[in-house]
Amino acid sequence: MSVLKVENLSFDYGKSKIFNQISFDLETSGIFCLFGPNGCGKSTLIECILGSLKPSEGNILLNNQSVSLFKPAELAKHIGYVPQSHTKNFPYKVIDIVIMGRAAYTGTFSAPSAEDLAIAESALETLGLIHLKDKPYTQLSGGQTQLVMLARALTQETPIILMDEPTAHLDFRHELIILETIVKLIKEKNISIIMATHFPNHAFYFENSGINTKVALMNNHVFEAIGNPTEVLTEANMLNTFQIHSKLISSKTTENKVVKGLIPIEAAR
Template structure:
């Protein structure tokens, strides 16, 4: 008998009344792995994530979490299995950073209960892991975009779900904070054994994870379907990138400190 996948999407389809968003999609993911969902705006990435999160319901197919259909899980049960890091989050009320991260423990404590000392310790450990512990008493509304993303990752860690879903978590960030977010995803997968699904416009992200010896899959999404699905080295190529983005590219091997090589995509011109 094969190993049961942590998350499995089988022949999934979704459409509104007259608009098909995606059709007959399948994917799978286990602990300690990353899946990069790559495609342009409007291809259906976010809707697929919403279905995996249980926010939207499939028209056909099924989504299994540890072998259980997501439709049979209560919201509280889903929250213990899956957590979400949004593309961008800006708080309205000036909660302290630590308070925001402690909110990730609400699935265990309830929203109207005071967090225990254990919950606070877990939140502090999460802040330390992403390097934001020195900001624990700072109002959340005063953080930069990059700092906000790191706090949201810390909150997801405090939630302690097996699966973390990220919707373009670096899209508004500068180069430094983008790299810090990617480094923290590597930590979550390698050190904590999390399964991560990340929707992104940056195909180089897939190579970043593969370069760190993480079991990485890529689903290239266009017009509501996958044009290719597999390992980055197999599917992130110049032909597929031209199909996906209408951009001519060159994939090169870059030698780093005479120790190892890493793949990178160089955009050349629109096609």
């Protein structure tokens, strides 16, 4: 079942075409990975879905209604957002940052309620961060910061979360923790996710974990391929899009489970 539908969407900056006639469905309890080179329009597409940018043509449907008809506060009850990075200007406590996700549910001059606080603490519990709730936000590591951003999105209690390169700048362990957390949220809370990424193995990780995974290869202003990771993330597509030679491999884990991944070999000369 589709929870969000993008139909023939195009966006221009003046005479500069960013993407053209893009269409896809986001399915319930699934993940849709946007994959492609720098500057191909992944972040711009996410901003169009969030309502921050207005497409030049096409439509975005949420529950069969155009996103353009939703007021920002109403849209925030349907779609959460985890940015690629976040500037930490003030030493708010972690709990204060997370509870900001309840802004759409509180009045302009109202303080968060006891229920809002309980929801925020529950989100921190879900992500294993409750021990940090009173820590100054400015003292967190990059991985902890991204998890807090995800906790803030969870407090919105939305069925959809958009993520713009959520593992950017993270070390190997924290990258894996973020991916494991995404899998957990989809399986346990039936959340649907759109995630922009530069790493093809993110899509394979979700597929290997039993998640309903679709990936779109975004390049030259369009989706050049769309489907499951094995269909889209091929050695031929990596050569055509990134000019690199790669090898798609399959391996068995100690539990005799087959997992797939893409290994870069060398840049094409």
